[in-house]
Amino acid sequence: MRLSGLQKVLWVLAGVAAFVFIWLLLWLDYRADLARAENEPPFFADFELTDHRGMVQTAEDFEGRWMLVFFGFTNCPDVCPTTLSEVAAVMEGLGDEAAMVQPIFITVDPERDTPTALAEYVPLFDAGIIGLTGTPEQIAATSETFPIFFERIEQATAPGGYTMGHTSHLFLFDTQAGFADSWPYGTPAEEILADLRERI
Structure with missing residues (x-):
């Protein structure tokens, strides 16, 4: 079955949306890790x-x-x-x-x-x-x-x-x-x- 022009556009848009969503999740995870790292003490007492x-x-x-x-x-x-x-x-x-x-x-x-x-x-x-x-x-x-x-x-x-x-x-x-x-x-x-x- 051949896709119409509109269907092709919709598939492309869906792919772009999925990519943006995944990128946003990764970015938020990165920011959370960065925030945790900034709040971590540089070292711990150990003896x-x-x-x-x-x-x-x-x-x-x-x-x-x-x-x-x-x-x-x-x-x-x-x-x-x-x-x-x-x-x-x-x-x-x-x-x-x-x-x-x-x-x-x-x-x-x-x-x-x-x-x-x-x-x-x-x-x-x-x-x-x-x-x-x-x-x-x-x-x-x-x-x-x-x-x-x-x-x-x-x-x-x-x-x-x-x-x-x-x-x-x-x-x-x-x-x-x-x-x-x-x-x-x-x-x-x-x-x-x-x-x-x-x-x-």
Whole structure:
């Protein structure tokens, strides 16, 4: 059976409409995927380390709470105690909301920072801070999941004959361990507190 001219036109129009419909669906899917990607955190906190009480802790253990994470070492002469003091001030300033935030100190010097050393150090700033350590391999693996660096620097006058160079940012992770924000060294506690209160 031969198609009339009108039927041919209708078939062509139907084909074009089907093509446009499929293209529109694909475009909407692409836009949805793009929107999801834009809302995805650039990275997630990921670790399995031993805390200052000798208990193994992972990021999943803090699900449902915001995490304030700082990398440092107990023999740090200035940056670490200053930042942990700011963290302590933030936790105090949060009042009842402090229960929604878990401050975490991860050592970059596992050779000296044993659980015992951390147990003597972190409570000097705030009783709620959890200190984490592990084997050198565990610390190296953890550091690869964060945008940080650290290195051992030989220094004859330092305890043990060396010190550590390391990233000095304070990181914030959301209740699903997704990166939310960070603050450079020297950011006042008041500014960090204000940022936190806008989020939690």
